[in-house]
Amino acid sequence: MSKVVKKAASRKPRKSSRPSGRGPAKHHVWSKVELETLNPLLQRQMLTGTNVMLARILLKKGCIVPLHSHHNEQLSYVIEGALRFTIHGKDTTVSAGEVLTIPPNVPHLVKALRDSVTLDVFHPPRMDWINKADAYLRK
C-alpha cells in the first residue's frame, strides 16, 4: 500500500490565497470554472464558499489517488462512474448517485473503476489545493 501523504495538507497557506470569506451569493457554471489537469488521468475544478469547498473531479479509468489524509472533512458524491475507496485496508465501491462521508484525518486511497466524475465537499476548504501544494496528485 502507498505511503500516507500528509505533507501537502499540513503546509501553511499563503495569506494571499485565503478564501475571501463573506460576500454575496454567487452563481457558478462549471463550464466557466478553471479546469486543472493534475496528471493524464486526473482533472479538477473547485469553488470556494465561506467555510466549505466544492470540487468537481474527473478521473479516467485506472486513475489512482495515493493513500493520503487531511484535516479537512470530506464528502464524496459520485455523479458518474464508480470509485473504489480503500480505508483502513477495507475497500468500498461508491457508484454513481452514492455518497461516502470521510471524517477529518482518515487516510484514504481512491481508484477509478471506470471513467468517473465526483463532487467532493471539503470543510474547511483545501488550502493545499488552492495553493497548489498538492504534489501527491500530480504524479
Add this chain to the structure above:
Amino acid sequence: MSKVVKKAASRKPRKSSRPSGRGPAKHHVWSKVELETLNPLLQRQMLTGTNVMLARILLKKGCIVPLHSHHNEQLSYVIEGALRFTIHGKDTTVSAGEVLTIPPNVPHLVKALRDSVTLDVFHPPRMDWINKADAYLRK
C-alpha cells in the same frame, strides 16, 4: 415578498439530536436514506457528517420555499430541473449542473421552475432540520 423566517434556525438544538461527530467513513445510498415529505411539493433526505450536512431535496414544479435565512453556509448544486433563487430582490435561475453558493445569514427565497432535485451542502449541519424545527417548510 414573504417575511424573513429566522425563528427555526435560531432555536436551540436538543442535545440528543446532535450529529455524532467523529467516526468511521460511511457509505450512503440514497434509496436507503429516510425520505421526509414536508408538504405535497417538497421532499427531503439528509446525511450528516462531522461538520457538514448533505441534503437531497426534491421539489415539484411551483414549489416555493419562503424567504428565510440561517447561520449555516449553503451550497446548492442543482442535479435536475431548475430553481429560481431570489436574494436581495434579484432573481437567479440555477439550472441542472449549476451551483449557487450562499454565505451565512443571506435571506433567500426559492421557486422550482420545473420538477427539480438539488443537493444542498450546509455548514454547520442544519440542527433545525435534524430537530424538525422547520415549520416554514411544512406549509
